[in-house]
Amino acid sequence: MNCKTAIAWIAACAVLTLFLLGTVGVSMVRMPGKSHKGPLPPLTPEEQRISERLREHVLMLAGQIGERNLSNYHALQDAAQYVGDRLRECGVKVSEQSELVEGRTVLNLEGVLPGSRVPEEIVIIGAHYDSAPGTPGANDNATGVAALLELARRFCAKRPERTLRFVAFTNEEPPHFQGSTMGSMFYARRCRERGENIVAMLSLETMGCYSDQPRSQQYPAPLDRFYPDTGNFIAFVGNVKSRDLVRRAIGTFRKSARFPSEGVAAPESLPGIGWSDQWSFWQAGYPGIMVTDTAPFRYPHYHQPSDTPDRIDYQRLSRVVAGLETVVAELVGKWGKLGA
Template sequence: MNLKERLQTHLSQIARERDPYMATAGHFFVQEYIRQQLAQWGSVEIHTFLVGRKTCQNLILNLPSQAEGKKTDLSPILIGAHYDAVPGTPGADDNATGVAVLLELSRKFAAAPARYPLRLVAFDMEEYGLLGSAAYAANLRQQQQPLRLMMSLEMLGYRDATPGSQSYPPPLERFYPNQGDFIALIGNLRTVRDLISISRSIRKVGIASQWLPVPNRGLIVTQTRRSDHAPFWDAGYPAIMVTDTAFLRNPHYHKPSDAIATLDLDFLTGVCEGLEAGIRRL
């Protein structure tokens, strides 16, 4: 199977009702699917956290760097994607696409390691207020674990080249294109060099890419905080969200119509290839 077919296979397994409260069977199925996929490349660590009385799980795979065995102390790059979805939607773009790319990046970097160790994390409970990533970021902060970079994969598969298809929180519309045919990279100020470098790698594979550095933990334009990178910004880590801009472009956001048929799989495949190249260049 080529990359596009593998991404499509992941999407067909993950895009289903999987709200942690209202669709527990689907949620458990997807959790198990991710665990089995990651387990091909190493032992999957489970980070549990409580929400009320409910035990929730982040699934983690650590992959070694190229230099494993030599004495190097490189901080890991953490790549995360949330696997829960809001009630009443199959959540194909939000966020089966992010998880599918996470799984393919695990395959690629297991076969040929990056310069940095990688930590791939499937977060739970994002839709309930970034609870999985907040619990995990707090845990890392408490253990004083440094990160080279945190990257949140948040909706990667919707493209619309029609003029006027892309909206923005003001005043960003003055600086960015009005058609939704690019992948966006949004990072805190510490990530500017990474934003430029990864954006360049994505463009090299033929996918349009725009980048936006935000000051002050994104509090000025709160729409920039709506994913699992935000708790890492708050904890002082360099972090980036990779996104098709969600509700600013995709009319199916949080609706029953967020189905695989609405996605652009060539776009998703290009984003995955560009991210792999970009991570290898860091």
């Protein structure tokens, strides 16, 4: 690269950075409501019970079952059985979507509560139950599955206006991540082939790490200019096309939950924005967001053998789940347009 070319490249990068910063300030990070600040209130008795149930799920998935993927196929099967049994215990009708990957059958598990008023409009709450190679996956993603199971338990006796699905996905982790063998890709592609009207998808991903220490939170540039450096919040993350869903979800959360929260609707190319099952739904043209503690941008045990159940903050996770119950109820229960 000659000198003139290098100067032109640097200038182009500077212009792009300035453009991104302006865009971020206007549309990517501006969210309704205000994040909770200050001390957290005491746990309610119900939040304490939620915390205990979340712990039970994580201990089973990441403690007793442990690493669960195609390399540990029996554990992956045991995890699927556990998730399916817990959904059935809620009284939810459960179906299985099977696919053959590397000569072995893998399953997505779907629990359905039919809509009472507009059943053709579908809201999906999803989480992947597999873990990355070499890790028991307590935070990634037993916490997301535990949150999914608790939300299913809390909605099983209700009659949502829109159809509500609780879906546990397989094969989210490498080497399947963002590939044709990713469980949520199978699922989202099938939904599109059937012409289903999915109006919102929430991916529950790596949700159990929180810290009140300054500089405990990292970000990909340029987001580090706009968000706090203390990793004590839950994040609502979407692509630009899902901006309305991000804003709706975090706005509802902030009205009901006294817990720190941040939101962003950014280009998919930004590191971290598409790092879960909502990405598959974007590929199929559906709006989707990720609810997360931001995973490797905060959690030092991400994809490590040390991602064990004792690392999880179950009390703060219970507050997040309680707040998400209100978010889900608003998405499935209020009459009004949803979508990108």
